[in-house]
Amino acid sequence: MTEPGHTSPEPGHTSPGGRLGDPEVEARLARIDEVLAGLEAAPGPTVRSALEAVGLLTEVYGEALTRVLEHADPALAEQLAEDELLGHLLVLHGIHPEPPERRAARAVERLRPAVRERGGDVEWAGLDGQVARVRLSTGGGCGGGCGSGAADVTEAVREAVLAAAPELTAVEPVPEERRAAPAFVPLGSLTRRDGGATRTRETT
Known part of the structure; x- marks a missing residue:
């Protein structure tokens, strides 16, 4: 959610240091979906070539991520998997190390x-x-x-x-489990039972 007084990041803008924060990443992913949807709806050989290029580039990036995982030790692989963005990419390419x-x-x-x-x-x-x-x-x-x-x-x-x-x-x-309410026992009956047991012990 955007804080008051701030605007959502536009594609092409980056955070200080050139890194993308989660809002910037989400904005770019949303824009990618819009652009691809527009391309898929447009006819022509140029569009088909563009979509093919995107598919080939995605395969290359998937291969690169696979090689990163092959070189990572178990601790690093776990850290990569726990990162939300990297986790989604690993799932996308079918190489996520976790079940x-x-x-x-x-x-x-x-x-x-x-x-x-x-x-x-x-x-x-x-x-x-x-x-x-x-x-x-x-x-x-x-x-x-x-x-x-x-x-x-x-x-x-x-x-x-x-x-x-x-x-x-x-x-x-x-469904939430419904626990049966305990049976109600009148307090008077408990008192009488305890008293009767006491008198029995006294007479023996």
Whole structure:
């Protein structure tokens, strides 16, 4: 979210030092999607050549990332995998070193603070085959917008999990377990039972 008084970064602008922050990266990814969508909708051999060039360049970058992982020790490979941008690229090229379950669980953990800010909570509950399971609560005391809010949170969790682990087929919430209320025992009966036991011990 853009802070008051600041504008979103435009493509072509970089942060101090030439590095791209997460907002700049997101802006460029969104722009890439727009440009590719426009190219795919346009006819002609020039467009086909441009799309082919993009595909070939993507393959070369994927090969470069593969070679980086081959030279990385386990600790470095883990650091690379945990970086959000690098993690997405490794997933895109099918070379992510972590299993889908771990990636999906990390995506849920990253969303947890935002869900808690809205009064709810989300927790990873494991895999059922190729289906991710999450425990999701929207919190109590929500007003008339609670239903739409719950749907928004559920959709955000689904998108995050499937982006991190596209090998999975779906994301399903796990119903909250309802614990049975303890049986009510009148206090008077407990008093009488204790008293009777005391008198029995005294007469023996």
